Amino acid sequence: xxxxxxxxxxxxxxxxxxxxxxxxxxxxxxxxxxxxxxxxxxxxxxxxxxxxxxxxxxxxxxxxxxxxxxxxxxxxxxxxxxxxxxxxxxxxxxxxxxxxxxxxxxxxxxxxxxxxxxxxxxxxxxxxxxxxxxxxxxxxxxxxxxxxxxxxxxxxxxxxxxxxxxxxxxxxxxxxxxxxxxxxxxxxxxxxxxxxxxxxxxxxxxxxxxxxxxxxxxxxxxxxxxxxxxxxxxxxxxxxxxxxxxxxxxxxxxxxxxxxxxxxxxxxxxxxxxxxxxxxxxxxxxxxxxxxxxxxxxxxxxxxxxxxxxxxxxxxxxxxxxxxxxxxxxxxxxxxxxxxxxxxxxxxxxxxxxxxxxxxxxxxxxxxxxxxxxxxxxxxxxxxxxxxxxxxxxxxxxxxxxx
Numbered sequence: 001x002x003x004x005x006x007x008x009x010x011x012x013x014x015x016x017x018x019x020x021x022x023x024x025x026x027x028x029x030x031x032x033x034x035x036x037x038x039x040x041x042x043x044x045x046x047x048x049x050x051x052x053x054x055x056x057x058x059x060x061x062x063x064x065x066x067x068x069x070x071x072x073x074x075x076x077x078x079x080x081x082x083x084x085x086x087x088x089x090x091x092x093x094x095x096x097x098x099x100x101x102x103x104x105x106x107x108x109x110x111x112x113x114x115x116x117x118x119x120x121x122x123x124x125x126x127x128x129x130x131x132x133x134x135x136x137x138x139x140x141x142x143x144x145x146x147x148x149x150x151x152x153x154x155x156x157x158x159x160x161x162x163x164x165x166x167x168x169x170x171x172x173x174x175x176x177x178x179x180x181x182x183x184x185x186x187x188x189x190x191x192x193x194x195x196x197x198x199x200x201x202x203x204x205x206x207x208x209x210x211x212x213x214x215x216x217x218x219x220x221x222x223x224x225x226x227x228x229x230x231x232x233x234x235x236x237x238x239x240x241x242x243x244x245x246x247x248x249x250x251x252x253x254x255x256x257x258x259x260x261x262x263x264x265x266x267x268x269x270x271x272x273x274x275x276x277x278x279x280x281x282x283x284x285x286x287x288x289x290x291x292x293x294x295x296x297x298x299x300x301x302x303x304x305x306x307x308x309x310x311x312x313x314x315x316x317x318x319x320x321x322x323x324x325x326x327x328x329x330x331x332x333x334x335x336x337x338x339x340x341x342x343x344x345x346x347x348x349x350x351x352x353x354x355x356x357x358x359x360x361x362x363x364x365x366x367x368x369x370x371x372x373x374x375x376x377x378x379x380x381x382x383x384x385x386x387x388x389x390x391x392x393x394x395x396x397x398x399x400x401x402x403x
C-alpha cells in the first residue's frame with residue numbers, strides 16, 4: 001500500500017500570521033534565539049537553487065480562493081514572504097525596542113580615560129559639557145591622583161591636557177604600599193660631679209626617658225614600566241619599576257638622665273661627745289636678738305629654689321644663703337662666699353653650745369641652726385630652701401661653728 005503524505009496548505013496571509021505569532025512568543029522568551037532563527041531562515045532561502053523545493057505542488061486557482069495555495073515553507077516566494085513577515089513581526093511587536101534597549105547597554109560616552117592597575121583596567125567615561133575638560137581635573141573628579149599615573153612612555157601626565165570627544169586616553173597607575181613602624185630611642189646618661197655627696201654616693205637628679213621614632217617605608221610600583229601591563233614599555237625599564245624610600249620622624253625626643261656623683265670626702269659623724277667646746281671668740285651674734293634676726297632672715301626664704309652659684313635674693317645655693325644673711329643683711333663683710341671658706345672662717349663650738357643663728361658646716365655644705373633641734377639650709381635642686389633636723393646635719397658630717 002502506498003502511503004500518501006499529508007500536506008497542509010496555507011495562503012500567504014495565513015503563513016504571515018502564523019510566523020508572526022510564533023516569533024512574537026519566541027521573542028518574549030528569548031530575543032537572541034529569535035534573531036538566530038531569523039538569520040537561519042534568510043540563509044536557507046538564499047541557498048535554494050530551484051524555484052521549487054521538494055514536495056512543492058503547483059496548484060491552480062481554487063474555486064473558492066483566487067489566491068495561490070502553497071504548502072508550509074516550500075516555495076521560494078513563500079519562504080521570502082515568511083522571512084518578511086517575521087521581520088515585520090519583530091519590528092511591530094509591542095515593547096520590542098524597549099527590550100533591546102534594556103538588554104544591551106548603550107555607549108553614551110563622548111570619550112574614555114582608562115587607568116591600568118594591578119587589579120585590572122578601570123575605565124572612566126567623559127561626557128562633553130558635563131565632565132571637567134582638563135585631564136588633571138577629570139582624574140581628580142574620579143578619585144584618581146594625577147601624580148600617581150603615568151603615560152605609556154612612563155612620563156607624568158599633562159594635567160592641563162584637554163579631553164576632546166572621541167579621545168581614548170590610556171594611563172598606567174603608580175601603586176604605593178606603605179608600612180609603618182615605631183622604634184624606641186634610648187636615652188643618654190650624663191654624670192655630673194657633686195660636692196653635696198660623699199665619694200662613692202650617687203643620686204639621680206633627672207630621670208631619663210626613652211624617645212620614639214616613626215619610620216615609614218614606601219614602595220612604589222610604576223606599571224607603565226611593567227612589560228606585562230604596558231606592551232609599549234621599554235624592555236630595560238622593567239628593572240626600574242619598583243622604587244623604595246624610608247622616612248623617619250622623631251615623635252618623642254628622649255630625655256637625658258642626669259646622675260650626680262659624690263666628690264665630698266667622708267668625715268666621721270659628730271655628736272655632742274666628740275665636739276670639744278671651743279672659745280667663741282669672734283662670734284658677735286652672742287646676744288639672742290641678733291641670732292634670732294639671722295634665723296628670721298633665713299626662714300623668710302623658705303621654698304626659694306636651689307641654684308648652684310646663686311646668692312639671693314630669689315635663689316640660693318647652701319653657702320649663698322649664709323652669705324646673703326650674714327654679709328648682705330647683717331653687714332659682716334668679711335664673711336667668705338663658699339662653704340669650705342666659711343668652715344675655715346668660723347670657730348668650732350660644741351653641740352651643747354649651739355644657739356639660734358650659729359652654723360654647722362663641712363667643706364661642701366653649710367646650714368643655719370634655728371633652735372629646737374632644727375636647721376634651715378638651701379638643700380639641692382628640686383627642694384630649695386628647707387628645714388631639716390639637727391641630727392640630720394650631724395649625720396651628714398657637719399660640725400658646729402660660730403662666726
